[in-house]
Amino acid sequence: MKSLKTSLLGVFVLLLLLPAAYNRVVHSQTQKGDPPTGQANVALSDDDVERQCSIDTEVAPCLNCPVPTEAPTGFDNKTIDENFVPQEKHDAHRATFEVRDQILPDDIQDGGLGPVYNAQSCAECHQNPVSGAVSQITELRAGFLDNPCDPWGFDCPQFVDPPGGSLINDRAVDMRVKDTGEANIQERVPPLHSAGLDRPADVATTRTSLNLLGDGLVEAISNQTLLDIAAKETNENSNVHGLPIRVPVEENRNGRCRIGRFGHKDQHASLLSFSGDAYLNEIGITNRLFLMENTSLGRSVANFDFVPNDETIPCDDQITPPGQRQFCGEDSGRDIDTFTIFMRATEAPPRDAAIAATQDAKDGEEIFHIIGCAICHRDTIVTAMPGTAINLGTFKVPDALGNKIIHPYGDFLLHDIGTGDGIVQNGGPKTRLLVRTAPLWGVRTHTRLMHDGLSLTFAANTLPFASAIKRHGGEAQFASDTFFAMSTIKQRKLVIFLESL
């Protein structure tokens, strides 16, 4: 009884002090008047900024709303809808997505690679089994931890980027090309003593490539739908609390936000923002959304840059649609718009029809629902109505993408399932240990699972996928516990269902 009283008193004191402690921690961080930077390679240091950034619901009124229809699927390079993007154009867009960029500006369309980069074309990392899908390629992210936790343990320790951002580029153009005798610009996970970085990284992780097929449909999910899913999840199981985060839309930097849905940390909300970010951060090509070359861990790369002064290079077409930027940097042909329309016109990943038709896969699907996997790996979402303005008014959902039923087996929300990679991007300090639910459509084409690719589908002596399921703790502990408590026969059925996705 005495101890109960003491602990009740403790709780009371804690409740009194809580708001003060919370304010102190949040406001002790960098206060920027601006919304998040949009450069998803740079950590947002203040949760408040994201929280205050307003969003549209993206719900268009509809009278006699038509019944939604199934979205087309296929690993066959087909356009999602001839009336949206004719096949011939879709093929041309795919060819741009597959172009391998070069260092030298002989042909400015394909020049400008690097100076620091990860690969030469989008398709290099997004092509299994067809361009736009996934691959085994991973990237590196790293950073430091500062500010030891205060007694209340809020938002700490604080993640801090290495100089130039958390992405550690795996490749750099050859230092001998210009023969300047300067230090190599190759990046690495710190320490890098010759660059003055003596402190070892506290956090380092690999990140797997992601599937892009069907992402036009994901972009067409309204903000309200994602908020509704988040509210529903907690009701379905009190352990689960998917977090929607608000991120800026690069093509309309007006101080407002949209719910993030792309990337392992939900760091982007629009495919155009992601294309601009990826063209710079993966391939080293500046573009109208990101005109500044990346540094090499804070060191200037100017002497290795064969296309200098990107912020003064105009777009080829000289057209500046309202609200768009006038300069295109190394992307004078606006490839980022082509990548975007290519992704928007891809069909969603198809099921393996033969496996899906087996009784085992059908039983497995039922088990997947019964034991709670489907609370996060949601099997059905309906996109916004055609005509709805999304991406802060910069894009209207076309008929091809609107009012469509999709089966992503994901909720596009962030969760703590104990696998958090410790990196903060657009979402603020609270997202440090959160990861987006991996959408499972197309998962049968992945050989290395989870954000870091460290769960191998065929780990010795276990069922395929078991090593990934084993790592589900935190919010998903209940589901993995139930999985491993089931008979091998049932586990096998669930795995056969996963093999059909």
Ligand code: HEC
């Ligand atoms: C070096 C490999 C690599 C290259 C090259 C690359 N990507 Fe990616 N892509 C990735 C990885 C890794 C992720 C996951 C990033 C993360 O969240 O950490 C990703 C994620 C994405 C996503 C988010 C998909 C989703 O559903 O969440 C989009 C969109 C994307 N890439 C588009 C592109 C485009 C367009 C290009 C070409 C400009 C490109 N990528 C080039 C590796 C690459």
Ligand code: HEC
């Ligand atoms: C609380 C939400 C939640 C629940 C419940 C949940 N998962 Fe997950 N799942 C996630 C998240 C988040 C990830 C990504 C984690 C990471 O990358 O670190 C993930 C990743 C996966 C992956 C890896 C996919 C890939 O492409 O790498 C598989 C497979 C998977 N889950 C299967 C399951 C199964 C089977 C169940 C039920 C036993 C389940 N999950 C229950 C949230 C959940």
